[in-house]
Amino acid sequence: MNAVSMGSVLDFEVYLLVTMKYGMLNREAVLEAKLAEHGLSFADAERTHGRITELLSNEATQFESLRALLGAGRQETQSLGFSGILWPDFDFTAHTSTSGAIQPAGYRRARGQAVVAESPTEQPPWSMDVAEFIHHFGPTTVQYQSGLFDKTLPAHVGHEFDWSGRAYGAGFSWGLFLFASLMWT
Structure with missing residues (x-):
């Protein structure tokens, strides 16, 4: 994992959480509870989302903008990652495409074990x-x-x-x- 700023990781994860809201329409309380764990409201999260959306709006500079946001420093690697704060059992990894866009990106379990429900x-x-x-x-x-x-x-x-x-x-x-x-x- 790259050395990154924890405050910036939280901001980026809050951005990601807001992007999930339409996939969780019936679970708004779950989203709000996750934010509240870190002293944030949904209004705070939407402001963070707006700021980061603007930062990542240019596809050609997305990956470098994410690297700058996370404070990962300028490196010649084609990927960057961090340990989750909102989801501490998971690590996030992003890769860059040849055009400079972020592609692919996502979470994978890095710690702990999945708790499996009955269904x-x-x-x-x-x-x-x-x-x-x-x-x-x-x-x-x-x-x-x-x-x-x-x-x-x-x-x-x-x-x-x-x-x-x-x-x-x-x-x-x-x-x-x-x-x-x-x-x-």
């Missing part, structure tokens, strides 16, 4: 990465994937899977589990 619909948000979810509830098929900076559902991936003889869908953002629901067909 995928009972699994708490942010408790697993994609690989862990597939291990416990999969296999899955990706049905939808948005770009990292999509206006509505950034870095959102929708999976479908069968579990206990029924069809389900699961949503992930930035590599973290958000929700699972029974599919009505």
Whole structure:
């Protein structure tokens, strides 16, 4: 992991948390509770989100802007990463494309073990990465994937899977589990 500023990591993670809000429409209280753990309100988070959205708006300089935001210093590496603050069991890694954009980026478990619920619909948000979810509830098929900076559902991936003889869908953002629901067909 790169040496980064913890305050800047928290700001960036707050930005990421706000990008998850449309994937968690029925769980606003969960989002607000996560922010409150760090003395923040949703209004604070939206201000941080606006500032970082502007900072990352130029695709050609996204990766270098993220490096500067995180205080990672100028290095010749094509990736950077940090240990999560909002999600301390996970590490975030971002890579740069040849155009200077951030591509790909997301979280993976680095510490601890996943706590597995009785069913995928009972699994708490942010408790697993994609690989862990597939291990416990999969296999899955990706049905939808948005770009990292999509206006509505950034870095959102929708999976479908069968579990206990029924069809389900699961949503992930930035590599973290958000929700699972029974599919009505």
